[in-house]
Amino acid sequence: MPTARRVVANSQVDPNRFWSDEPGMPDLAELRGQLLAFAADEAAGVSPLYEHLATQAAEDAEVVGLLTEVAVPEEAGQLLLAAAHRLVYAEPFHPMSRYYPSVGGTDGVDGATWPMFxxxxxxxxxxxxxxxxxxxxxxxxxxxxxxLYPAVAAAAKQVRGPVGLLELGCGAGLLLGLHRYAYRYQTEADGQLTAGPAKSPLGLHCAVQLAEGAQLPKPPKSVRVGARVGLDPAPVDLADEDAYGWLESCIWADQPERLRLFGVAARMQRGDPPELVRGDLAGELAGAARRVPAELPLVVFNTGSLVGGADVVAALAELAARRSVYWVHCAPYRSGLDAVLPDRPDLAEAAGSGFSGTLALTRWEAGEAKVSVLARTAEDGQRLLWL
Incomplete structure (x- = not known):
């Protein structure tokens, strides 16, 4: 990587010419590319505000220069917009807030949006x-x-009793409350199927498509959970106001429904929070699992890519040799599932399908992984293709 450095003060100058001088730090050309990728691959068609801001930011060397100290360049787009969102929250009467529905703004993207930002x-x-x-x-x-609910319910049905939940990469652990939420699955053939406690403060909707010949099992009204543990390299304590505020800021500003659901789930968790463990996913898996009583079958789940996926899966297999373990994978195929189910290119994301993840339930029997591929999933949690 080039080591020369210049301080960029003119946004009209080509940002590809300027570099950071510190080893391991991203250059501006790389950051620009990450912003454009964020706009095209993540925000396009989902968030007009964030697509516009990320696209414009990529062409502005001074704004890109704010990101030269990011630890993970791939997070450049999300970090730029989350940091700005955090500052808009701190100044809700600034004119910029009119573009932020999260603080009551109602204006769409216009010619003044980027200059003001x-x-x-x-x-x-x-x-x-x-x-x-x-x-x-x-x-x-x-x-x-x-x-997650249909897969966790399938594991609980096999157990015929309460289970212990262990989330890998839990963040604040809000998904560990999945048994407390109400669900409405909308299908073309069977209409609306409901699950979970009917009087839950938090209701979730999911559109379900059926693959040819597939039939969605009727989801149970309840799943009994006896213990809940989350494992994360940096778990988030929602009782910490600053940590809560940052999580809130990471939710896209023009998606107020996501913010509302986050707030409801957080309030529900305060009354009975799960136990969150700090540690490496592979290295601390066994220790985290010991916090779930041994008599409870363990349902481990993840909804994001597993750092060190093969090592994590190996740790799961080792754990399964000592106790009953089910693993629910709800993430892209090549983020862990490929370690137990190789050579399945059909499960990789199909361009334009909207289904980027694979929902699978794995159990180990005599050291051998038995995998059931259940569905393809949309990242936002609102669509499911049942297989």
Missing amino acids: REFVLERATRMRELVRARVARGTEVRRAAL
């Missing part, structure tokens, strides 16, 4: 740099509980 973040450059340097992008998507 640019001025806003550059005037607060010191704080922006502090946030992107010290924070990591945290995705909090409560709606994914609707994807």
Whole structure:
């Protein structure tokens, strides 16, 4: 990587010419590429505000320069917009807020959006740099509980009794409350199927398509859970106001329904929080599992890519040699599932399908992984293709 450095002060200059001088830090060309990828691959068709801001930011060397200290360049787009969102929350009467539905704004993207955003973040450059340097992008998507519920319920049905839940990469652990949420699965053939406690404060909707010849099993009204543990390299304590505020800021500003669900789930959790364990997913898996009583069959689940996927799966297999373990994988195929179910290119994301993940239930018998592929899933938790 080039080591020369110049301080960029002119947004009209090509940002590809400028570099960071510190080893391991991303150059501006790489950051620009990550912003464009975020706009095209994540925000397009989902968030007009974030697509516009990320696209414009990629062409502005001064704004890109705010990101030179990010630890993970792939998070550049999310971190830039989460940091700005955090600062808009802190100044809800600033004119920028009119573009942020999260603080009551109602204006759509127009010609003034980018110039105002640019001025806003550059005037607060010191704080922006502090946030992107010290924070990591945290995705909090409560709606994914609707994807997990059928698989967790299938494991509980086999157990015929209460289970212990262990979430890998839990963040704040809101998905560990999945048995407390109400669900409505909308199908074309059978209409609406309901599951979970009917009087739950939090209701989730999911549209279900059926593959040819497939039939969605009727989801149970309840799943009995005897213990809940989350494992994460950096778990989030929702009792910490600053940590709560950052999670809130990581939710996209023009998706107020996601913010509402996050708030409801967080309030529900405060009365009876799960136990969250800090540690490496593979290295601390056995220790976290010991916090679930041995008499409870263990249902381990993840909704994101597993860091060190093969090592985590090996740790799961080792754990399954000592106790009853079910693993619910709800993430892209090549983020862990491929370790127990190789050579399945049909489960990789199909371009334009909207289904980026695979829902699978794995159990080990005599050391051998028995995998049931249940569905393809949409990342936002609102669509399911049952296989």
